[in-house]
Amino acid sequence: MKNNLYYPKISLSDEDIFLEIKKEREEIGYYSLPYYDTNNIKNELNKLDFKQKNIAIIGIGGSTLGTFAIYNFLKYHKQKNKSLKKEIFFFESTDPVNLNGTISQFNLEDTLFIVISKSGTTIETISIFKYLMSITKIDKSNLLVITENDSKLNAFANANDIKTFDIPKNVGGRFSVLSNVGLVPLYLAGFDIDELLKGSRHISTSFFEQYELYTHLIKKARTYYEYKDVYNINAVFSYSQLLEGFNKWYIQLWGESLGKIDANSTNQGLTPIGLLGPVDQHSFLQLIVEGKRDKTVTFIKIKDFKDDTKIAPTTLQGLEELDYINNLDFKKLINLQADATIASVKEYKKDIPIDLIEIEDISEFEIGKLLFYYELLTSIVGKFLRINTYDQPGVEGGKIILKEMLKKKN
Template identity: 60%
Template sequence: MNYQHNFNPSISDMDVFNEIVKEKENIGYYNLVYQDTSDFKEYAKSVKQKNIVVIGIGGSTLGTYAIYKFLKHSKTLSKQLYFLETTDPIDIKSKVEAIDLKDTLFIVISKSGTTIETVSIFKYINSLVKCNQTNTLVITENDSKLNSYAKTNNIKTFEIPKDVGGRFSVFSAVGLLPLAIVGIDIDELLKGTRKIHDSFFGIDSNRDVYNRLLKKARFFVEYKNNFNINVVFSYSSRLEGFNKWYIQLWGESLGKIDINSTRQGLTPIGIIGPIDQHSFLQLIVEGKRDKTVTVIKVDDFDSNLKIPDIKLHGLEELDYLDNIKFSSLINQQADATIESINNLNDIPCDVITIDGVSERSIASLMYEYELLTSICAKFMYINAYDQPGVEAGKIILKEKLNK
């Protein structure tokens, strides 16, 4: 007797894990944790310009910005990093006017090499200053038209591997090279990713990452019809860039049609505490029960800034704030929010506490979210690495512009 089926029952954690292990053979982001960074560091040492401008959009900029935003106020960096990523003319003009273009290295990043936003901005920059081998670097696939342009003009290039998707590319040349140039320790970044990688894949004895990610992903997928919105509530303004990166990673990877032609998706929202305690928290607490909440805390802010012991007439009842560190205040605000949510007993909530403001901590967090995204995709029977939903708009735009 022959038997065929297309049933897709809920699969076991081990089956999902085995699928991820198999996927490692042709999805390149998993293995970036072990790459050699010597070429990146060698090139970084040769850069003399004080301003580094990344021209790109989406996966070409969001991850780099997330790391730079998180670290820049706690590092003594030798250079300034800027991002040109939108075709908004006001944004372009205001940023360009604030930069000394004669003392700038332009890093043009496009995996396909034909990204309209990126090429448009690069054309504009070329109208202001001559971009050549002395002030321009290209990061792209080795067979793209942008790569051909760079070779023709003797412009230095670094490769984006074909098996590394744009939104999973932050730990490739896309992110590591600009970050190395401005003075961030990219080897420490990769140590952070390796810690998560090795725990998940069982290379070390600690399987904590495996256990928590499989449990979290299974909950998200099995309860996706009840809790379709996933809120990341980051209690640090330094994580604003991470929130933006997470929204792209989650939305573009998981909003798909599965193998049964069923529309799937989990909706990402990124908010910042304590700012959004005064806005979005109201919706979480008393709104529809369709949201999970992940609170991200920073244990050590690398800051001793305190509320000063001064008297304000009429506000004496708030003198209990005197001499409290702002870092302590924001973490107690986070704890109060967590407790208020947990007391309701009907809002799924978890808490991630990263140890401090360091390369390892932000890289560990981001690599963990990359893994979580891939695991959710396996449970949902979808491809996390394509984006057919955005292709139609690109085709229409090209047709309009060609008329």
């Protein structure tokens, strides 16, 4: 009789977790991405010398969300400084109204198309790609492919003499933003990819050299783990519309990585929620403050918005009592709104776990830090939960069923 027992350790020390993460770094590819030498990719793209005004990224999930997070965070600042070389549009959804609505926003004939799929057979991506090819000319002069080097999409690219960029096999899609998946389109659009990686290296070095972030990240991950059965919903409350893309990326990263069955056949998972301030303080905040105590909240603020727009010093008849806001910078207003919300949760409702992340400014360096911080945090929480952070069997099942349904339909 064979009897295998897979009980997780009752008590995991911080050193145990750290050693496991260090060992995992030898196999899981995203850990090495901050140290990537960008000279080769920049040289190759410079030689291609694409003149198109726009970039259209065709992909879904990990192929687009990270790039959109960075683009959405930086694009207005880049436009203001006139350093945005190309505008990026994203094709993710098979919603036909959204598809054609996106197409109507720019000139297809002045567009570089980038198809991104790690497997190369993603139904949504290939469906949209086929449609776009049917309505405009797409060939090696205006197309790049980013995929695994042995995928069917790569075979298509090779057969049509289309330039390809590789996605490493040991880098999962939702952890791939600092690979060619994000670096290629962002560099072409005028973003400083070296600063992006420098920011991520800052986080990596601080943790693995056991500087200040080592204790912080281990403690934060342990808190999520030890209180997972009480506070199993984790809300990120970002005080800027610029972080809307980050929120979406975080939801995929957290949900798809941590919603798993552990070695003891127990269903695990922490539910991510992305909120935007000040908008959601007029709605979801009510649930946080007076609702069920099942949520942690991470507030994210931007210290310097690099924008000095002020509230006009105008007196409105009947609203004179609000003149105290006159001449106030909007950047100060939004951060005061964040501070007031944090105080209301922290001072009056002491049974709600909260923490604060402050971003110095709007730059590639800062968003690179934030993205790698959350990737690393996700990995550490996964170790505490005793799960495989990097697979997604729950998602793969749906893909298999869809393909079977489509084959029968046709």
